[in-house]
Amino acid sequence: MSQQGERRTGRDDDWWGQLYDDTTQDTGPTPAPDTLDDRFASAADTVQERFPSPRGRDDTPPASDTPPTPVAPAPETPRTPVAPAPWEPPVGPSGPVTFGSGSGPVAGPAPGAGGSHGPEEPAPPGGRARGADGPGTLREQAGRPDPAGPAHVGDGPPTYEPEPTALPMADPDDLAGLVADTVLDGARHGSVTLRAASVRGDSARYRGDPRRDSLLTARFGSGDSALVLVAMATGARATPGAHRAAAEACAWIGRAVVRSHQRLAEDIRAARRGDLKSGLHRLTDRSLGRLRARAADLGLQPDEYAASLRCLLLPADPRCRTRVFFGVGAGGLFRLREGEWQDIEPRGAEAVGDAVVGFGSPPPHTPEGDRLTMDLGITTPPSPYEPAPERPHEPFRFRASVARPGDTLLLCSAGLAEPLRGEPALAEHLTRRWEKSDPPGLAAFLADVQVRVKGYADDRTAAALWEA
Template sequence: MSDPASPARPGAPRLPVLEGPGAPVQAVGWGAGEPRAEGGRSVVALAAAGRDSAEDFPAPERPGVGYLGAGPPTYDPEPTALPPAHADRLRELVADTVLDGARYGTYTLRAASVRGDSGRYRGEPRRDTLLTARFGEGDAALILVAVATGARATEGAHLAAADACHWIGGAVGRSHSRLSDDIRAGRRGDLKAGLQRLTDRGYGKLRARAAELGLPPEAYTASLRCLLLSADPDCRTRVFFGVGGGGLFRLRDGAWQDLEPAAPDPAALTCDPVVGFGSRPAETPRRDRLTVDLGIPTPPAPYVEEPVPPQAEPFRFRASVALPGDTLLLCSPGLAEPLRGVPALAAELADRWGSAEPPGLASYLADTQLRVKGYADDRTAVAVWEA
């Protein structure tokens, strides 16, 4: 299985799809080899770690519940146990499932976040958080979709994920006018610099919150992945940024492409923007370095004033131009891992989402819950259909 943060390189192989009607669907997670449990880990590995295996909890067969393979995964696909609640902290509760959608300009947005089979059985809260928000009005409006996943096996992981989404949402909302202008004008360098500072500041808050709770930073943190979409029908630039695991894919001409941007490499940067591959360095088209003092008064910073410490994990950024018929998919590790590792799942979703007409909310939710034995984590998926 590929590392969710593996970079996309020119010429890298596309995720496979099954071709032609009636092509066989590969049975996954069954037959030869070591049995697998949640998160793709083997039952043997889980037992060695002192955790229950998925094989300990046989799931009943339920008609109408979609899955891939020769039989259903072992966990019950329906919610079983609720997470524990505290009378004085009811705002910390998260729903099992969140579903949202919208339509602006030339695209249709669908977003869903679902608690995994493992969490549903164990009564654990959903570690994934989904935030969808619109800032501004008319063509100048900016749509933000943020997905965060709390650290595994840590208490309060869902709270860290919620904090990460809410803090980046507030920062984007306060700077939405400038961000919207930069996206519509194609100022990729400005976007990358500003969004990186906003993200660093959010992670600085997470570290501060961890210190307040008496926890190490790694015990109160989350991966964060965001999409910025303009409501302007003449703007087809789609901006991704974030830190940590997950996936960014594009369905084009029936094939999935892994668009996960590489970690910044100064030696690979050029002065000209390349469609779909991040941004140019801090340099003008006339090769004037933006750090040179030209004697021009510096205006107030449009994003974040105070300095922030650098992030331990690399900041990833990608600004690409969408084409009619594209489907862009941003997802948490719970969907990115099986999508990269199970060809049958990639093929099935390509078949379901390859048409020009996007699915309704109910159909989209069912699609995102297509089950694969061996993967039982939360799934959050944000898809954008281009007309």
């Protein structure tokens, strides 16, 4: 029968009838022996016939003194195929032996013994089932650590899938406004190595929303007089165009810094803390003021087109180890020093001293000995201007610190700062990864930033500095 379902004719019909006609007798068992040795001998003979040895077949000694049993040929009747026996894996002292990518076999755990794979858990909404102790935890599998790090830390797996699902809705008239799921960058200037990444959060990936975080890394100038800027912004939650507001905030602070980068680099090298604070405060207010003006042009309320803004300035001069942070809005500024994370985020309008993550409150003075301004409950006198100017929702944050060799400085948005403060396992994991090792590559840093924690599904943006 042909592929179109028609019967063959002529000589083909004779062959078809001989094979499948009702009058054809069953061939039954073949007269030839069918042992394993006979199969091997038959295969060897076939190979010798098709690919004769250079010395000829007569040089091959017979397998045995007994002449082989003649096999009756059946030109028109094919041999009945015999299904091979199912293959059984060899069994070692601790269970079945599996073969990995290494040079030898890797023994797997015996049935009932504790191993790297536990009972399967039901798949979370929008996710896939995974083992209780599978690759999503800090445990290593079969003694082979995953160089990319674990998928999550904490008590259990997060609700959402670890990989992107739905793409954001695209506007055909504004394709330039599309935001990539992940942005990754890095550099090395002077004695510092920079790694930066911005990743869309799990909830935004699941809903198909664009990433609200924006990241800008830029170098202004050349040589030792160059100045490196890292800016990150987060658009307001649940507002249309939040990703555009974040991108514009980064772009405007970048333009403001590039116009003043020579003066800023000189102030950093000369440690003019007061000039730096007032000048960066003015640049930040100007940039965010343009964002409020843009909201008015779009017919939106200022809170509907707003963004938090956090920046780092570092000179390329290897002799200068001053690192300047400034910005407005939520996030985190942490330092890994001698195996311990320190939360050096400025509280309020003044810079505060160091505090270990998750322990206690900031000290009443800075390491330089400056006393902090405290709220004494004094009523603010009425303003002579009517109406009184609105008090800003978020204070300006500023900190200038001197780095030491071996330090790791981490600036991040609220999407990473909150789990770093709330889940000790995440801080411990990053400590093991970053404490006594060379700066990670771009892919390894991205994997570290993406370590997930249940209950935290916002966008994550982070920039880390490794001091040589």
